[in-house]
Amino acid sequence: MSQPSISYRRHRFSPAVIAHAVWLHFRFPLRLRLVEEMLLERDIVVSYETGRRWALKFRRDCAHRPRRKKPGLRGIWHLDEVVITIAGKKHWLWRAVD
Numbered sequence: 001m002s003q004p005s006i007s008y009r010r011h012r013f014s015p016a017v018i019a020h021a022v023w024l025h026f027r028f029p030l031r032l033r034l035v036e037e038m039l040l041e042r043d044i045v046v047s048y049e050t051g052r053r054w055a056l057k058f059r060r061d062c063a064h065r066p067r068r069k070k071p072g073l074r075g076i077w078h079l080d081e082v083v084i085t086i087a088g089k090k091h092w093l094w095r096a097v098d
Helices: 015-027 032-041 048-063
Strands: 078-086 089-097
Touching (some): 015 048
């Protein structure tokens, strides 16, 4: 038996703002007042009480959202090598480039 999807209709803010606030609260265990301040930095005025209501209503939707895969360690790396001369003496410099 599947659970009904939660609707973002009749909310003042867009689903992206609501989802971001709920995600911040649950992903990084932040107090709702800190989430309120973080949204205020982006000129989004939301009270912590509204954030609490969003967290109660949309937590299931946030929990079932697929998590991003972490980048693999098997990525391709290149090694740059440069030879420079300082005071007549050669030096080799290397750097790894992703």
